[in-house]
Amino acid sequence: MNALQEQTIPLYGKIVDKYHELSAKDKPQLARQSAFHKFQLLGFPTIRHEDWKYTNITRFLKDEYALETSVVAPPAQLLAKAAIPGLDCYQLILVNGIWDGKIAGSPLPKGIEIHRVKDVLNKPGFAEYFANENWGNLHFAALNAALYTDGLFIRVSANVAIDKPLHIVHLYTSDHNLLVQPRHAWIVDRNAELSIIETTQSMSGETKIWVNGLTEIFLNGDAKLDHVHLQTASGGTRLVQQTAVHQKKQSLYNNYTFTLPGADLVRNDLQARLEEDHTETHLYGLYLTAGDQLVDNHTLVDHQRPHCFSNEHYKGVLLGQSTGVFNGKVYVHRAAQKTNAFQQNNNLVISKKATIDSKPELEIFADDVKCSHGSTVGQFSEDALFYLRARGIGEAAAKALLINAFAFDVTDKLKHAAVAEFINQQISHHIPVNHAG
């Protein structure tokens, strides 16, 4: 038990109360009970936990947060910026983790069903997706699983390829400090195909919003999912996002995570569990951090079976007094022979006051594998900067060109030109010289 945390962290007591309130209404599922006990055991992470060594969240836990999420109308300001220009898609808007049931763009085609988690979580055929607990010792995932009430359930039927991407817009707004815990379950059945683009935005203001999201993704045999997440929240927002992906035979999962300036804290835990043979996984990430942001990307590629391929490339650009953390774990089980696992993390530290902690972690128990990893930290190339300036390009424009060039390896991988364009613009928008120095 965490007696100390109970006394020092105001949120802790509220969590206990909320759990009892939820349990009083309905007899809690075993999974919820067990998650709550796990959270009680783990408590909030501190820098004494290896996985949180460089990510000190104490200051964010000093604020008090309410746990009640009421349905709010999406603020016009956020809605105006929500759409990705030129992207033909099905758009869903979630405000504080709650979907209003509407789909903009065109009606959904056959073969895909979308529900509010609230409506399905106890139903047969759905409940099983919320009974998992296989995200290891993730403190915040346990907390989410103990207290979640809503989110998005998406399922694509076997052999269906959805023609257009789903654009899931997450908007967060509140007039009081709030902890929001959306939980999503997305299933792509056998030989089906889906493309998901998530964008996250929040209102800036005095109020603090903590989003503790948990997304579980299930890819059955030969399924394909392309998954983009663009995190561009405002100051006052704290984002903790756990994503656990379960890959079956010959499935393909592509993840592209972009974290841009804004949120005070971003912690992503992305776990790809390669549970059957011949899977393919690509994890691309770009974090551009500014101000006094703390942005931490923890990834795990768990090679459980033979003949799987994984490739990971995360790039970081650090401005202001921001701190970046990259921790990339690749675990190759004894059974996972003929594994190909590659990992690369490159960082461009632009400001003298910015820091990056980059840590590749490879644990390999099979003997016939091909694995590599690399981590670099550098500054602007003075030679490149001078070359550009010697052609009449001002310092600011030259730096912007070089940052965009650095990010290019990642943005280049995006499948939809409109999304790439949108993200590139956001990147350019965040790199005036006043961030640097």
Next chain:
Amino acid sequence: MLIIRNLHAEVEDKKILKGINLTVNAGEVHAIMGPNGSGKSSLASVLAGRENYQVTEGEVIFEDKNLLDMAPEVRAREGVFLAFQYPIEIPGVSNINFLKTAISEIRAYKGQPPLDAKEFLRLSREKQKLVEFDAQLVNRSLNEGFSGGEKKRNEIFQLAMLEPSLSILDETDSGLDIDALRIVSQGVNKLRSEKNAFIIITHYQRLLEYIVPDFVHVLYNGRIVRSGTKELALELEEKGYDWLKEEAREKETAI
């Protein structure tokens, strides 16, 4: 166009240039020769504004303005162009985007309207042809994967696009085979006019057979120790630099 007076410069407290005097007028081509380590490339770097060089004495006047007060990009916009000895590869920045950005910043500086895409394309085709540079530039990163010769030709192509009044060619001939040398030289010769000037830095006389200079200067130990016409280059080719080094040393001891 360019007046250099008593220019002294150093890198990390090491004195490199020790009193350069040079006047370049519009329409002239000046060759600067000299043995390795004499300060030739340093002079080019100082003129272009490379920041690790400290000017400790002297002045450089370019078209009646103090060149040394200007940031590198301002010098470029005013019309100074340095063709790099080692052009930089920049993955992720496309050749075309790079040139577009450069041209639009230079035009904005001069108060000219931006070039539209069509006009830019026409101009770049025309200039590529002029300097016989047929490399595919669209969708290719700046200098990435270019051979040594292609990089140098890309420099001359950029020169043609930006139309500077003063071009400084820093050992553009190094690493070029005879065909590339001829093409690069022909490019420069086509770009020569009454209105612009060239400073050609070279180690060998070979380049000067193609680009005939009006003046030849020999730089040694941070100073110009001898100036003459193109015949001086031939004399150097024949006799090497030793006799000039000897002379320079004698002068120094005499002082």
